[in-house]
Amino acid sequence: MISTQATLDEQPIPIREAGEERLRDGHGRAITDLRLSVTDRCNYRCVYCRTGTDGAQYEDLPLAEYVRMVRLFVSLGIEKIRFTGGEPLLRQGLAELIREVAGMRPRFSDGELDLALTTNGHLLEQMAGPLKAAGLQRITVSMDAVDDATMTRITRVPGSFERVLAGIRAAQAAGLGVVKVNCVLLRGFNDSQIEAFAEFSRAEGVIVRFIEFMPLEEPSAEDNGRSWSPERVVGMDEIIARLERVRPLRALPANHASETARRFTFDDGRGEIGIIAPVTHPFCGHCSRIRVTSDGKLRTCLFSQSDHDLAGRMARGASDDELRQWIRGVVQHKEARHHIGEPGFLKPSRSMVHIGG
Numbered sequence: 001m002i003s004t005q006a007t008l009d010e011q012p013i014p015i016r017e018a019g020e021e022r023l024r025d026g027h028g029r030a031i032t033d034l035r036l037s038v039t040d041r042c043n044y045r046c047v048y049c050r051t052g053t054d055g056a057q058y059e060d061l062p063l064a065e066y067v068r069m070v071r072l073f074v075s076l077g078i079e080k081i082r083f084t085g086g087e088p089l090l091r092q093g094l095a096e097l098i099r100e101v102a103g104m105r106p107r108f109s110d111g112e113l114d115l116a117l118t119t120n121g122h123l124l125e126q127m128a129g130p131l132k133a134a135g136l137q138r139i140t141v142s143m144d145a146v147d148d149a150t151m152t153r154i155t156r157v158p159g160s161f162e163r164v165l166a167g168i169r170a171a172q173a174a175g176l177g178v179v180k181v182n183c184v185l186l187r188g189f190n191d192s193q194i195e196a197f198a199e200f201s202r203a204e205g206v207i208v209r210f211i212e213f214m215p216l217e218e219p220s221a222e223d224n225g226r227s228w229s230p231e232r233v234v235g236m237d238e239i240i241a242r243l244e245r246v247r248p249l250r251a252l253p254a255n256h257a258s259e260t261a262r263r264f265t266f267d268d269g270r271g272e273i274g275i276i277a278p279v280t281h282p283f284c285g286h287c288s289r290i291r292v293t294s295d296g297k298l299r300t301c302l303f304s305q306s307d308h309d310l311a312g313r314m315a316r317g318a319s320d321d322e323l324r325q326w327i328r329g330v331v332q333h334k335e336a337r338h339h340i341g342e343p344g345f346l347k348p349s350r351s352m353v354h355i356g357g
Helices: 063-075 094-102 124-134 148-155 160-174 191-204 236-244 310-315 320-331
Strands: 033-037 080-084 114-119 138-142 180-185 207-212 249-252 261-266 272-276 289-292 297-299
Touching: 033 063, 063 094, 063 289, 063 310, 063 320, 080 094, 094 114, 094 124, 124 138, 124 160, 138 160, 148 160, 180 191, 191 207, 191 236, 191 272, 236 249, 236 261, 236 272, 297 310, 310 320
Parallel strands: 033 080, 033 289, 080 114, 114 138, 138 180, 180 207, 207 272
Antiparallel strands: 249 261, 261 272, 289 297
């Protein structure tokens, strides 16, 4: 059991306050999804993640502090929580943290919180069962190729494809929903994998999601031409055209208004493809997400230029009521949208691995 005052006192979740509205931003969007990073450490050094060569830059918080943060957000109306990193499976005590969060209940709806996790899958084969037993419901695996040579070239870790494939199959066997496999496409590097991923979805029974390459990292000395530019982006329309050469596609309805992926299946119903297209088809208008970094900073957008120090306020003794009021004030200023491709666009103030996926 993770020791927190809320746990020791067995305070119920949700904390109901008469007449209080669910958390909304200044644009009227309900904020229901939290991305919680539990470490910025990673055991891969993916070529498009520049900090893969630098390692962790921020300290992890004690797990009890994450528990308190989650309780606060759940009391404000958060219903979906995704544990991220870095690589979250490197975090000792992760299953215990998930077990604590699984005992909480959403404030504005019946049932359970929706608990998911994003991982590179390298350690998943051994951990899938314990994570499911702790209360995790869904899992997403980041995998940018379906052959060993290309995968090794991307991750710079030999044998990574077989390790990740074993993890995906273990997650399926453990009952962690229909596994989602995320692939970030870079033109001239792994865009040759599109058709192979379509076949992978059909053969393995997973949902493959292609993600447009976003400008999240600063160029580095070993960039080798892989820094972001519009020419590097493999857009949604091109992906669809390539998939149609495998088999005709049929569009699927969105699961909810704030879903980031456009969904498709093939004409025979086997396999599912999602395309997340923040560059060519932005979806900011329905955004329901906020993020907390591994060192406890609240971020209102992936492309935010500033952090908001939630952990610091906790350390200085702020009460739960004070913290909820502060969170509401921060979220009121959530950005309307990103500005990728527009004049004056600035990359986020942190790289992706230090924000949380």
